Amino acid sequence: MAELRGVLRENEAMSGHASWRAGGPVARAFFPADLADLAAFLHAMRHDEPLLMVGLGSNLLVRDGGFDGTAIFTHGVLDVLRREADGSFYAEAGVASPKLARFAGRQGCAEAEFLAGIPGTVGGALAMNAGCHGGETWRYVERVLMLDRNGEQIIRRPEDFAVGYRHVGLRNATDEIFAAAWFRFPAGDAEVAAARLRELLERRIATQPLQLPNAGSVFRNPPGDHAARLIEAAGLKGTHIDGAQVSEKHANFIVNPEGRASASAIEMLIGRIQAEVAEKFGVSLVREVRIVGLRGEQPAQGGEGV
Numbered sequence: 001m002a003e004l005r006g007v008l009r010e011n012e013a014m015s016g017h018a019s020w021r022a023g024g025p026v027a028r029a030f031f032p033a034d035l036a037d038l039a040a041f042l043h044a045m046r047h048d049e050p051l052l053m054v055g056l057g058s059n060l061l062v063r064d065g066g067f068d069g070t071a072i073f074t075h076g077v078l079d080v081l082r083r084e085a086d087g088s089f090y091a092e093a094g095v096a097s098p099k100l101a102r103f104a105g106r107q108g109c110a111e112a113e114f115l116a117g118i119p120g121t122v123g124g125a126l127a128m129n130a131g132c133h134g135g136e137t138w139r140y141v142e143r144v145l146m147l148d149r150n151g152e153q154i155i156r157r158p159e160d161f162a163v164g165y166r167h168v169g170l171r172n173a174t175d176e177i178f179a180a181a182w183f184r185f186p187a188g189d190a191e192v193a194a195a196r197l198r199e200l201l202e203r204r205i206a207t208q209p210l211q212l213p214n215a216g217s218v219f220r221n222p223p224g225d226h227a228a229r230l231i232e233a234a235g236l237k238g239t240h241i242d243g244a245q246v247s248e249k250h251a252n253f254i255v256n257p258e259g260r261a262s263a264s265a266i267e268m269l270i271g272r273i274q275a276e277v278a279e280k281f282g283v284s285l286v287r288e289v290r291i292v293g294l295r296g297e298q299p300a301q302g303g304e305g306v
Helices: 035-044 097-106 113-117 122-128 190-207 227-233 263-281
Strands: 007-013 025-031 051-054 060-062 067-073 081-083 089-092 141-148 153-156 161-164 167-170 176-183 244-246 290-292
Touching (some): 035 176, 051 122, 051 176, 060 263, 081 097, 097 113, 097 122, 097 190, 113 190, 244 263
Parallel strands (some): 051 067
Antiparallel strands (some): 081 089, 089 176, 141 176
């Protein structure tokens, strides 16, 4: 792999890359120079190598035992964002979703503002059909650029995917990753879009614990209800396990206020929330957060275990 232009490191701690500021190491971490460099890397690596795609690390927890594979970091690297001649917007996987929202708004488009409320990258938004404030990513996708494990580029249409609430999967189940996408938004007014963006940002600041390490919404909203309401009704606001805490500001957020919570503590708190909500209300909360890797040593539970 000497011809690669990116940076390949071993035993990279994920606590420095995940928004929870927690997590074990990945065996290998690759920071590509650009899309072509990533394609060359995929072509050169073992095709059975476990892969973990990382954008802003805002929806991810790597267990304390680490991830025995390669993590590919896209943010700040796969960052091409442009308006095409046909009016669509091309955004690579490492572009932050709020950046796409602002760019589309300044170009006089409507309905992209919801992307400003998604604390991740375009790649992550595509992979989970991220949404908020009534908008969902795949409602605006015209086509996507995928890379397979040989580094080959493939253009796919929305009909090639099974798209649901916070879930996206290729119908033919081939091993491909999101590299970029073309979005189309309806015409609008730049000033209206800017005002809407300010309104959504003010709402986020007022209702979410943005000043503390967190990973956004931990659970999907169950049909006809809200995960935050159920967690709060179960009396779990403020509950903590070894530095991990259910936010006092928004019950569907787990925060790491002192930066000392391990991945194990966060995962135990997630399990406790699921168990108590299921016991009290008969509702099985489904995680939005992706958890990967090997379990390490469990921290002392201090009476707060599941």
